[in-house]
Amino acid sequence: MDLNRVSAFVRVVADGSFTGAARALGLPKSSVSRSVAQLEQDLGIRLLHRTTRKLHLTDAGAAFYDRVSRALTDIDEATVAAADMQAELRGTVRVTAPVDLGAAVLAPVVARFVRKHPAIHIDLVLTGRVVDMVAEGFDLAVRVGPLRDSSLIARRVGQLDSALYASRKYVARRGKPKDVDDLANHDCVLFRPTQGKELWRIVNPAGEKREVSVVGAISADDLSFVRKAVLSGAGIARLPQFLCGREEASGVMVRVLPEWASEGGILHMAYPSARYVPQRVSVFREFAAGELAKVSKQCEAAELARRNG
Incomplete structure (x- = not known):
């Protein structure tokens, strides 16, 4: 599984839109949308219901988001902690x-x-x-x-x-x-x-x-x-x-x-x-x-x- 695609999905859910996620990630909106679509294809499930106004998580999407968002937070914290330990206090x-x-x-x-x-x-x-x-x-x-x-x-x-x-x-x-x-x-x-x-x-x-x-x-x-x-x-x-x-x-x-x-x-x-x-x-x-x-x-x-x- 491509972690970049997982990160894009988590960002979309956190920001509530592909536009906001693209702005936060510094990527074109089309790239973020494509990453989420490819992630859904890799998993073989639909994660998001898309409408013209809002995004809604499916039940499977909500369960997936809950687990992977915590895992990505742990990775971020571990990365910062490792760098902090090497740096001067x-x-x-x-x-x-x-x-x-x-x-x-x-x-x-x-x-x-x-x-x-x-x-x-x-x-x-x-x-x-x-x-x-x-x-x-x-x-x-x-x-x-x-x-x-x-x-x-x-x-x-x-x-x-x-x-x-x-x-x-x-x-x-x-x-x-x-x-x-x-x-x-x-x-x-x-x-x-x-x-x-x-x-x-x-x-x-x-x-x-x-x-x-x-x-x-x-x-x-x-x-x-x-x-x-x-x-x-x-x-x-x-x-x-x-x-x-x-x-x-x-x-x-x-x-x-x-x-x-x-x-x-x-x-x-x-x-x-x-x-x-x-x-x-x-x-x-x-x-x-x-x-x-x-x-x-x-x-x-x-x-x-x-x-x-």
Whole structure:
């Protein structure tokens, strides 16, 4: 079977006309029509019903198209993949991530990667909104917590725990809460509250779980802002430990109710469900997944060390 004739048939069906297929293939319309007719003769079946206005697939034509179009796509992807593997890694990888995670964690990861692969450009978009990866042309997304889009492939790379923090100046002014119920008597800085309240789910080393609803005069949809508000003495907030480690070590920020922590958000790398992924994307994905897993383990080790003394 002549694959050129099969390709011509697939193009005709995809474009809905011999004229459109001829334009796409850069061939005379008569050549495309002749190729399809010869294919039908080779197969001994009619693939298309032709009218003056439209083309219609026969039942046999529809079944044939379904199989051969996928086979031709596989051939195209294999050809591109083989060429990609031989070529120098270059081009753009588009990545999206939350603002706080991108600034605090991904910046050094990307810097290390481009030192190893200087011909690859990482276009990192930091945003608090959930982007449409396919429509907006993103290759990868870094997400914390459950994924809303079930069409994406999600790869778990770690877990990022949160804790309750206040600045030393706030503690000097208001003191620390003595127990979980005492949080109601303190100022809190809220992250994405619902109806003016934020629900904190916390757990202690014994596995006891509590839920506490807190209020405060300040709320924001950006964790970096919440962190800075806490550092300014505005109140207590639930914050990721990776955002506060340096300030906690220096004594500027302190843990309140240190035996309680927020159950961690799962750290994912997500990407569209596509069969062929350019090598530059897969190389960055593997590198970033490994580096993010290290960050997760470092946070876990720091928390264990703190609890042990």
